[in-house]
Amino acid sequence: MSQAQSLFTRELMLPALRDAVIKLSPRVLIRNPVMFVTALVAALSSMILLEGLARAAPDLGFQAQLVFWLWLTVLFGNFAEALAEGRGKAQAASLRATKADLTARLADGRMVSAATLKVGEVVLVETGELIPADGEVVEGCASVNEAAITGESAPVIREGGGDRSAVTAGTRVIADWIRVRVTAAAGEGFLDRMIALVEGAERQKTPNEVALTILLTGLTLIFLVAVGTLPAFAAYAHGMLAVPVLVALFVTLIPTTISALLSAIGIAGMDRLVRFNVLAKSGRAVEAAGDIDVLLLDKTGTITIGDRQASDFLTLPGVTREALIDAARLASMADETPEGRSIVALAGAGAPLPVGAEEIRFTSQTRVSGVLIGDRALVKGAVDAVLRRLGDSVEPAAANALREQADRIARAGGTPLAVADGARLLGVIYLKDVVKAGIRERFAELRTMGIRTVMITGDNPLTAASIAAESGVDDFLAEATPEDKLALIRAEQQGGRLVAMCGDGTNDAPALAQSDVGVAMNTGTQAAREAGNMVDLDSDPTKLIEIVGLGKQLLMTRGALTTFSIANDVAKYFAILPAIFVVLYPALAVLNVMHLASPQSAILSAIIFNALIIPALVPLALKGVRYRPAPAGELLARNLAIYGLGGLIAPFIGIKAIDLVVAGLHLA
C-alpha cells in the first residue's frame, strides 16, 4: 500500500485540487471533447436550476443535487489530470534547483551568466565548477558528476573526440578541466527539455490518444441522438421528460470515465519512464515502444558481460593439464584485468607467487604479460605474440599444434590465449564472451510477447553464431557496420514492422533516427542523444526490454479503462430507463432489476456512481494495470475478464449500494 499512499500525499493533493478548479476554463476543457460536453450540460442544468429558483418551482432539491454531481464529475476529471501533472512537477522542481544561477567563463576569461551564452561559444570549466550549458567537449578530459540528472553519484569521464564528448548543463566537473563548445542556447538545453517534459507543458496528444478521442466523441454523438429522440417517444405516450433528467441520462452514458482519465494515463506513462531514469522525448515514442516487433540489441554490454572470461584450458601434446593450469595461474596473478582475474578464478587455489617474482607488464608492443620468477619467464598472450617472443627457440611441431588449437577456439567463437613456460609452449586458455545470466529467459519472455530479437555485433559470423545460439536470440547481424544497421532497420520497416534499438556513438545516429524507438545512452555523443527519441540516463542498454514492457503497460491501461467505461453503461441503462419511463408505462418497472428505491434515487445514484468511479480509478490510471509478459491473446483474455466483465458487474453493485445510502438519507 506504500505506493497508493505516495499517490495521495498532502503536497500533491492540495495543488491538484486547486488546479482542478483552474482547469474548468473552457479553453482547457475544449481539448477533451467529452468532458467539455459534460461541462456544457452541467452549465445548462445550472441555468435551469436558477430559473426554477427564480419562480420557486417544486422539486428543486433533487435538481440541485443533480447539478452538484454533474459539476463534480467534471472536477474529478480535472483532478485526475492535475494529480498526474503534479507528480511530474514535483520532479521538475528538484531539477530546476540544479539550474539556478549558472555562470560561464569565456575563452578570454570573462565570467558571464549562462543565460547569455550563444551556440558555438567555447567556455572553460574547471574543477568544482558547474557546466553552464549543454555542449560538446572540444579539449581536455575531466571526471564529471552527473548526479543532478542521472541520480548516479559515481563520476563519469568526459573527453573531447570519441563517443563520450557530450556534457549537460548543471552537472559538476570534479577533477581536471574541459573546454566545451555550447550546442544549446539557454532554455533549449537537455535539462530545460526534461523539465518541460516531466511538467507536461509540451504534452501533445499521441496518435493513439487522438484515435481514442475520435471514438469517444463518436460515441458521445450517438448517445446525444439516442437521448435526443426520447422526448418524441414521451410525447407519444402523452408525457413530458424534464431536461435535467435527460441530462443525467446523457452524462451517465457518454464515456466520461475514460475521457477523464485519458490524459492522466498518458502523463503517468511518461512519468513511469522518468522514474525508470529513461527520458522519452514524446508520448508517441512511449506508445511505439509498446508496439515494437523487432529489438536490435548490441552484443557487448547487453547480451554479453563485455569482458571475456576464461572458460577452459587446452594442453598441447605431452603437457600435463596441471602444468598448464599452474603456469596460467602464476602468469595471471599480477594481472588485474577482468580477463586475468577470470583465469586465476578458473585455475582454482594453488601456491602464491614466490617472493621476488617480477611482473611482466602488458605493452602494446610485446602484447604478452606474465611473471618472471628468477630467470623462469611465465607468459601468456595472443598466439602470434607469444610465438614471436619465443622466436626460434620454439619447437616447430609444438607451434603448429598450438596454431591448430587456436584456430579451433576461434571457430567456436572464443579467443585463444597461448601460455608458455620459458621456451616451452604449454597450451592455450579458452577465453569466451560470457553471456549474461538470465538473458536467455528474457529473450524467451520477449518471444512469448511476439517480439523478435536481433543481435548486432562487430564479431565475425562464426563467433556471432555461437554467441547467438548460446544466448537464444532469434537472429544476428555479424561484422555490422552502422550502414548495415541502418539497412536492416529500413528492411524491417519496409515489411511493416516497428523497430527499437539503442546506441551511443555518432555513427549510431542515423540508425537511431530511423528506428521507431531509438534509445540513446546518456554517456553517448550529443549527436546520438539528439537522434534518439529516448535517452537512458543510466546508459544501460538492457533497459530496452523494460521500456517495451512500460509501453505495453500504457497501451493496456488505456484499453482496460476504455472497456471498463463502456461496459459500465449497461447497468446505468437499467438504473435510469425504468426510472424515467415507469411514469408513462408502469409495466416497465420489471426492468428495474436492481430494485432501486424510487425513480429519483435511481437517477441520482447512477450519476453519483458515474462521478465517484473517476477518483476511484485514479490510482489504477496512474500506476497502470498489472503487466507480465504473455502472448497477446492471453493478456487480452485476462484483461477482458477483469475490466470487461468487471465493468459490466461493478456498477450494478455500486449503484445499488449508493441507492441504499441515498434512500436511507432521504436525499431523493
Next chain:
Amino acid sequence: MVVGRFGVLLPALAIAGGLAAKKRVPEGPGSFPTTGMLWISLLASVILIVGGLTFLPSLALGPIADHLQLFAH
C-alpha cells in the same frame, strides 16, 4: 430521411477509405489471433453492447413496453 441515409453512409465510406489507405502489418507471433473463441466472443459482445446502448432507449419505449403492457392486461 436524406440525413438518415447519407449521414450514416458517408462516414462509413470514409472509414473504409481510411482503412484502405493504412499500410498493411504482417501477421507475426505478436499478432492477436482472429480465429478463436476469444475473438468471436469479443466481437459479438462489442456489437451487442454498443448496438444495445444505441437502441435500448427506443426499444424500451417501443417493442418492450408494448410487450410488457400486453402481459399486464
